[in-house]
Amino acid sequence: MNSSLAHAITLAKKASTPKHVIEQAIARGQGRSLSGATLESMKFEFMMGSNAFILDVETDNKLRALQDVGLIIRKHKGRTAATEFFFSRLGRVVFERHDKVGLDEIMDEAIELGAEDLEADDEGNMVIWSQPTQTIQIAQGVAKKFELNILSSEIIWSPNEDTKSTVDSVGDVKKLSELVEALVECPEVQAIYSNATKGESVPEEEWAAFEDNTDS
Template sequence: MFAKHLTLYSKLYGPDPNMNPQLASVIATAKKAGMPKANIDVAIARGQGKSSTGGGLETATLEVMMPSSSAAMVIDIESDNKQRSLKDLRVIVKKYNGNVTPTAFLFTRLGRTVLRPQGEDAAAGDFDDIFMQAVDAGAEDVEQDDDGNVVLWTQPNVTHQVAQKLAAALGMEIHSSDIIYSPTSDKVKLDEDEAAGSLRALLAAVREYPDVQAVYANVEKGDVSEELWKTVEEHLGL
């Protein structure tokens, strides 16, 4: 989680902690928790679209289908050598019986931002007022989750601008701000333990690859146990 926030605040407000109090705060917390300086530097550089050596990062996606469950996936990659990363991931996908094939048409790209109140006892405020301000700022939909956080849905090209504008206007903290792949149609239910286990194994292997930023899949819990589903779900998303 430290790495994610370091990258986010570097991207939104710049890489210099002297000019970026949000970044400075996360750096201090990460250091206290024992996060190595090299890892902190990598996360900050990633927020600027750079590798740890200063070279530019390239983005890419790998589209995958799992025949055993008919689950479609999109793997988000950020790498200083995307051809190498794609080649490596194709090997992993093949090893776990997945097929590299077009699946992006089953998803739509959306911006998703989570704003949370600042301070342990703070509240988000009147939702109707938040909703109107969010829509005026460019959000297409607004939700409030069970923890009282405000979730903004936007078009990808305005995600970070809307996040910063609303956070400032509402006095809230940007907890996350990402562009995701959301399934466009009904999700595939996981009913068979064997198929769910195969999907879990592939997801776990893919998530271990360092250049993978996120994995999206059009799946949901069916008849498999809650315990098995959680082991699948923990590998999905960002």
């Protein structure tokens, strides 16, 4: 088991995540379902209003996934559409906050390994962005040199700045929240990406209900 997965499992146990959910996550990390069937990857692209979405789905039955995920999208007034051009495929590595090591310390090494951007998230964790092909070597190289814990290392769909869609209505945010909450409940949906961005009139707590369930 890799260190990133082991760390994620430890955090899940501390958060009292049900055992069957952890077991399912481990199985999916090994490319299989709990029954042992091989998983296949699927991508769903759709719009809800002016907001673009991409879903990463893993399933042992593509027809069932098409039906289940499609039903959720239609139920929440979404429509199938090509949305990939709203996003870029990027690598994202998140290192756990460290009292003695920060962005300034890891910057040179990260850039040498292929990093394109570095930032700190709201919890002070260090986030490195790169092209997908550089993600693994950045995660391994920076973690080893600075003895940092890897919270996540993944390839994601990151919304392009010039195509983001501002959501100004609390009502619209609630509809988006209901959609992503339903998608999160679907075990085959592994990641939810959206180009929606918070408008000035939307309260933080309303936006968090949506944003906390997305992976962008």
